[in-house]
Structures are given as structure tokens and as C-alpha cells.
Amino acid sequence: MDRSSPVGRTTGLVVAGALAGAALVGAGVALADGLAGGSPKVTYVKENRTIPPGYLSTNVVCPKGQQAIGGGFAHVGEHQQEHPVIAEISAPSNTSGEPDDPTNAWTFFFVNDKEKTTPVEVHVICAPLDG
Incomplete structure (x- = not known):
């Protein structure tokens, strides 16, 4: 697939967005796991x-x-x-x-x-x- 075509650029952006989203979710889970005792009692x-x-x-x-x-x-x-x-x-x-x-x-x-x-x-x- 030609990366300079509109379809190639769109596919590349979707894949990059999915990878970035997965990294953010993983970081959020790690941060939540790192909180002492879970979430604070409000x-x-x-x-x-x-x-x-x-x-x-x-x-x-x-x-x-x-x-x-x-x-x-x-x-x-x-x-x-x-x-x-x-x-x-x-x-x-x-x-x-x-x-x-x-x-x-x-x-x-x-x-x-x-x-x-x-x-x-x-x-x-x-x-x-x-x-």
C-alpha cells in the first residue's frame, strides 16, 4: 500500500492512534494500581x-x-x-x-x-x- 495515498495515510494514522491509546490506557492502569489503597474515600x-x-x-x-x-x-x-x-x-x-x-x-x-x-x-x- 502506498503511504502517500489518502488511504495509506489514514491507515497509518489509525494504527498510530491505536498504539498511543493503548499506551495511555496501560499507563492509566499502572497509575491506578500504584495508588495506595485504591481510590481515596470521598x-x-x-x-x-x-x-x-x-x-x-x-x-x-x-x-x-x-x-x-x-x-x-x-x-x-x-x-x-x-x-x-x-x-x-x-x-x-x-x-x-x-x-x-x-x-x-x-x-x-x-x-x-x-x-x-x-x-x-x-x-x-x-x-x-x-x-
Whole structure:
């Protein structure tokens, strides 16, 4: 087969792609096998909060020995799209107050411009500190 023909070039690219893909899969399997104890144990913590008229500053804390790797919130029940509760802060933090300590919590600062309280669920996703 002539490698300069379109069919020859396509065949060569397909073979090269297959070999590269196989090498990546093999490397991924080797990396996964090299992880101590397999994949780290991820913990999910969900709590309910009630945001009063005005604002609420709150956090959700990871279990001891774990760090926050994600977080968020969800409205519970009805909410007004025209006047939503605003989360001005949704970010990792730590409960120690020391800047170099691991982030073991997810912090929120909600603003509620309604006259009624608004319920929300707050979440943090945690992974082991040494994982």
C-alpha cells in the first residue's frame, strides 16, 4: 500500500492512534494500581440551613482528618426567580483560622432580600488529608 495515498495515510494514522491509546490506557492502569489503597474515600456532608431576611454566614465541616474538595448549595422548596437568595460566597475554608491549615469546610455567605426566611441545603465534599 502506498503511504502517500489518502488511504495509506489514514491507515497509518489509525494504527498510530491505536498504539498511543493503548499506551495511555496501560499507563492509566499502572497509575491506578500504584495508588495506595485504591481510590481515596470521598465523604459527602449535607446539612439544612434557614436564611433569615438579611443575610446568613455559615459553613459545613468535613469529618476529622479530611479536607474540602468541593461544595455548593440547593434551594429547598419554592423560591422566587425574580428575587433569588444570592450566595455571595461559596468557597473552601478552614475552621482553625490559620491560613496554612488545610481547608476542612465549605463556607457560604447568603443574602436574602425577602421578608420571609428561605431554606437551603448546604453541601461539602471531602477527601482524606493524606489521600
